[in-house]
Amino acid sequence: MSEENRELAGPDLTKGISTSDLAEGGVISGHVVREAVVLARSGGSLFATGAECTHYHGPLSEGALVGDTVRCPWHHACFSLRTGEALRPPALNPVSCWRVEERDGRIYIREKLKPAARPARAAAQAGPESIVIIGGGAAGNAAAEMLRREGYAGPVTMLSADDAAPYDRPNLSKDYLAGNAPEEWIPLRSPDFYADQGIELKLAARVVALDTNAHEVRLAGGSGLRYGALLLATGAVPVRLDIPGSDLPHIHYLRTLADSRALVAAAAAHRAVVLGASFIGLEVAASLRARGVEVHVVAPETHPMERVLGREVGDLVRKVHEEHGVVFHLGTTPASFDRSHVALQSEERLDADFVVVGVGVRPETALAEQAGIAVERGVTVDAYLETSIPGIWAAGDIARWPDRLTREKIRVEHWVVAERQGQTAARNMLGARERFDAVPFFWTQQHDLGLCYVGHAEKWDRVEIDGNLAAKDCTVTYREGGRKLAVVTIGRDHDSLAAEIELEKMIAAGT
């Protein structure tokens, strides 16, 4: 439907609503000319912003107001209600804002406000002489963008081993693979964005060595590049199988856009075996089913996802997949492959036109190790995301940071965490001295099951389920020693935001 003909919900807010219709903490959806707008009263002030999140169009009217910000219910992006700025990923673009007037017992939305230029961070002017970012994924891209948003005017170079400009990696196992998202949705930015921002993006540029004394990175091919400050954002790579037949061409892994394209091509066949009941393996299983491929999932555990989500949620995940025709072979692992079969340790032999391996990833720490940077199951960083070598920072899947919620050093593989870390590292490279204190968040989508996870629990001694798991309407809380560590929600986006806010308060209070 064209923009002009679209039915817009709620009142025409230029005509005003009664003051009594909008209490403190309230939100009203309406429209201004042909644009959907939300009007909110928070902290005693009135605000009007665009109604849709700039990530995947989540409805901000169903989000959470926190002071002068609004959080998206879908993947927890956060926008300033005053300026529209995208304060937290996964949104990268601002929302529009309008001037609001309250007069004679009525509230009116007036003209759209011009995007406010954010004041440059004073230290940004005197920041490092140049900044090099190794990695063009979630963390690297978010860092490069934040350096410019903060007013850093020096050279920024982003080196990526990938031959594609930064893209929406989570989509590669979801709508893109399922055939519901065209490829033009996948890049995070338009082709000219980086040049416009003065960010030198070098693709297919693999860094092979760091010289931390000379402040230089060496690229495959032999060229070198000096840096004033350096961000390591090399992410993770899939763990590869080493069993007979594992180098056959129909054995696939999924990390890059090229990998996902290859899977789309492979999905023209009839029968797939997915190895591993990880998030990626199960998302792939769901997307391949959406393409009509027959899917068998093989995994060593007896309850999928039990280690991350507990048995109850894991069993629901399994049930949803089985309802969509996925066949599980649990408690076993592959022994060998030939061109059309997977032989299992359990002695079953599965037909397979192609195989997708999703047995986990390992952080890409080789450069850091070679350079003598402290590495312990990830690159060790302090609360400010700086590594053991001053002036070198790390963010995203490679970084293990001191987490104040679990009181442990943790490393996670979440898109939003990587982006937030990239942004924090960027600000700290410019002297902000900001702790990375964000509550981890991730989401997954498998068939009609959408699940949000906030916090982090590698172990727990109590699981509380509120609601109805089978009806996909529940909140699951994971506690250790009575302390709330993580919350999973299914069909309850508002509870997920509430849990995030509660965990943030616990961190701030040091409880």
Ligand SMILES: Cc1cc2nc3c(=O)[nH]c(=O)nc-3n(C[C@H](O)[C@H](O)[C@H](O)COP(=O)(O)OP(=O)(O)OC[C@H]3O[C@@H](n4cnc5c(N)ncnc54)[C@H](O)[C@@H]3O)c2cc1C
């Ligand atoms: C298919 C898939 C689906 C996912 N879905 C979700 C999801 O739904 N929700 C969620 O929270 N998370 C999801 N994730 C995880 C999420 O994508 C990662 O946590 C996130 O991408 C990590 O960001 P990063 O910047 O650390 O690493 P990456 O995004 O992996 O980027 C690393 C970058 O470093 C580059 N690089 C590596 N080594 C070098 C080198 N030596 N020289 C130069 N460049 C180098 C790579 O080419 C790449 O550009 C998914 C991951 C995959 C693969």
Ligand code: FES
């Ligand atoms: S749609 Fe708003 S954060 Fe994703």
